[in-house]
Amino acid sequence: MMDWSDRHCRYFWRLFTRHALLYTEMITCGAILQGDRKRFLQYHSAEHPIAAQLGGSDAKQLVECCKIIEDWGYDEINLNCGCPSDRVQTGKIGACLMAEPGLVADCIEQMVTAVSIPITVKHRLGIDELDSDEHLHHFVAKVASAGCKRFIVHARKALLSGLSPKQNREIPPLQYERVINLKRTFPELNIILNGGVKTLADAEALLKKIDGVMIGREAYSNPYVLAEVDSRIFGDDRSPTDRDHALDRFMEYCAAEIAAGNRLHHMSRHILGLYAGEPGARHFRRYLGEFAGKDHVDEKVLYNARQNMNKYR
Numbered sequence: 001m002m003d004w005s006d007r008h009c010r011y012f013w014r015l016f017t018r019h020a021l022l023y024t025e026m027i028t029c030g031a032i033l034q035g036d037r038k039r040f041l042q043y044h045s046a047e048h049p050i051a052a053q054l055g056g057s058d059a060k061q062l063v064e065c066c067k068i069i070e071d072w073g074y075d076e077i078n079l080n081c082g083c084p085s086d087r088v089q090t091g092k093i094g095a096c097l098m099a100e101p102g103l104v105a106d107c108i109e110q111m112v113t114a115v116s117i118p119i120t121v122k123h124r125l126g127i128d129e130l131d132s133d134e135h136l137h138h139f140v141a142k143v144a145s146a147g148c149k150r151f152i153v154h155a156r157k158a159l160l161s162g163l164s165p166k167q168n169r170e171i172p173p174l175q176y177e178r179v180i181n182l183k184r185t186f187p188e189l190n191i192i193l194n195g196g197v198k199t200l201a202d203a204e205a206l207l208k209k210i211d212g213v214m215i216g217r218e219a220y221s222n223p224y225v226l227a228e229v230d231s232r233i234f235g236d237d238r239s240p241t242d243r244d245h246a247l248d249r250f251m252e253y254c255a256a257e258i259a260a261g262n263r264l265h266h267m268s269r270h271i272l273g274l275y276a277g278e279p280g281a282r283h284f285r286r287y288l289g290e291f292a293g294k295d296h297v298d299e300k301v302l303y304n305a306r307q308n309m310n311k312y313r
Contacts, residue, residue: 003025004025004217004220004270005022005023005024005025005216005220006024006025006270007042007043007044007047008253008257008266008267008270009220009270010022010024010043010044010047010050011044011046011047011250011253012223012246012250012253012267012270012271013219013223013226014044014046014047015241015246015249015250016223016224016226016227016229016240016241016246017226017227017229017230018230018236019049019229019230019233019234019236020226020229020230020233020234021049021050021051021075021076022047022049022050022051023050023051023052023053023078023214024040024043024050024051024052024053025053026053026054026055026080026083026094027040027041027052027053027054027055028054028055028056028093029054029055029056029058029061029062029064029065030056030061032065032068032069033061033064033065037068041068041069041072041074043072044253048075049075049076050074050075050076051074051075051076051077051078051120052069052072052074052076052077052078053077053078053079053080053122054066054069054077054078054079054080055080055083055093055094056079056093056107057092057093057097057100057103057104057107058107059106059107059110059111060110062079062107062110062111063110063111063114066111066114066115066119067114067115069115070115070116070117074117075117075118076117076118076119076120077111077115077117077118077119077120078119078120078121078122078152079104079107079108079111079119079120079121079122080093080094080122081094081095081097081098081104081121081122081123081124082094082095082122082123082124082154082158083095084124084127084158084159084160085164095123095124095127095158095160096127096160097123098123098124098126098127098130098135098139098158099127099130101138101139101142101143102142104121104139104142104143104146105142105143105145105146106146108121108143108146108147108148109146109147112146112147112148113147118149118150119147119148120148120149120150120151120152121143121148121150121151121152122151122152122153122154122194123139123151123152123153123154124153124154124156124157124158125153125154125155125156125157125175125178125179126157126158127157127158127159127160128157128158128159128160128161131157133178133181136178136182137182137185137186140182140186140189141186144186144189149189149190150189150190150191150192151182151189151190151191151192152192152194152212152214153179153182153191153192153193153194154194154195155174155175155176155178155179155193155194155195155196156169156172156173156174156175156195157172158172159171159172169195169217174195174196176193176206179191179193179210180193180209180210183209183210183211190211190212191210191211191212192210192211192212192213192214193206193210193212193213193214194213194214194216197213197214197215197218198215198218198222198225199225200225200228200229200232200233203215203233204232204233207233220270220273221273221276222273222276222277223271223273223274223276224243224273224274224276227240227241227242228240243274243275243278244306246274247271247274247302247306250267250271250302251299251300251302251303252299253267254267254268254298254299254302255298255299258298258299263293264292264293264297264298264299264301264302265292265293268288268292268301268302269292271288271302272284272285272288272289275309278309278313279312279313280309280310280311280312280313281309283308283309283311283312284305284306284308284309287301287304287305287308287309288301288302288305291304291305292305
């Protein structure tokens with residue numbers, strides 16, 4: 001979720017679910033060790049539980065980053081072995097690591113030893129010609145032997161050349177049965193399925209066969225899909241937050257961020273899907289698109305966008 005699940009987006013998602021585990025964007029080791037650490041690791045206390053997703057393959061750097069992330073108070077560290085972009089391949093990051101289970105296992109072993117919070121791995125079913133269940137199971141077994149107990153599996157293979165990252169999320173077919181079979185083969189491991197899940201009904205059906213479901217881009221384009229997660233998945237019987245109440249609370253958040261020197265657009269861009277499927281939603285999005293990016297505007301733009309939408313409801 002590069003450029004998507006930043007701290008503003010995660011705070012917005014947390015308005016709908018108290019219990020779901022939220023993940024950062026993938027953060028490279030270089031960004032933490034040589035970049036603006038605060039920019040990448042800062043979060044609001046309301047975001048817990050929260051996991052930091054790391055991109056890297058140098059065990060020494062990963063260990064150093066793990067210690068820093070733990071000190072920042074994160075609840076989990078996730079090593080990305082699933083991103084197929086050319087940029088991360090060049091740095092030996094992401095899906096290309098599926099070709100080197102020994103290297104990943106060595107990194108995980110050192111990361112697990114270095115910190116007390118869980119170390120998990122996100123990966124694909126396979127890459128290029130390494131797409132058999134034999135290779136997938138070998139990868140998982142090798143990494144599990146190093147101390148990883150939770151695997152988040154994007155239920156597609158990745159093609160490392162010829163497809164863009166966007167195409168790699170859409171063209172290789174989803175193969176849920178292979179993830180379910182992975183759970184059967186490794187019942188002692190925590191297996192989470194990712195990819196193409198759009199409704200809680202689909203998630204509930206999958207949870208009868210696996211341990212968890214990760215919803216990514218659907219939560220971004222239609223965030224209200226999260227509104228019943230706590231009641232339907234976690235058994236929390238408190239009433240879900242409705243769209244208008246969430247917007248009111250997000251306006252309060254935006255007011256504080258603007259007072260701290262941030263621009264409204266950096267926050268408002270994440271809520272365009274708030275009223276997805278509702279009458280007038282197009283007018284809400286259009287108003288934000290026209291006004292939220294202007295200089296010196298404040299959270300009242302969000303209120304005005306809702307008022308503009310209500311004219312068409």
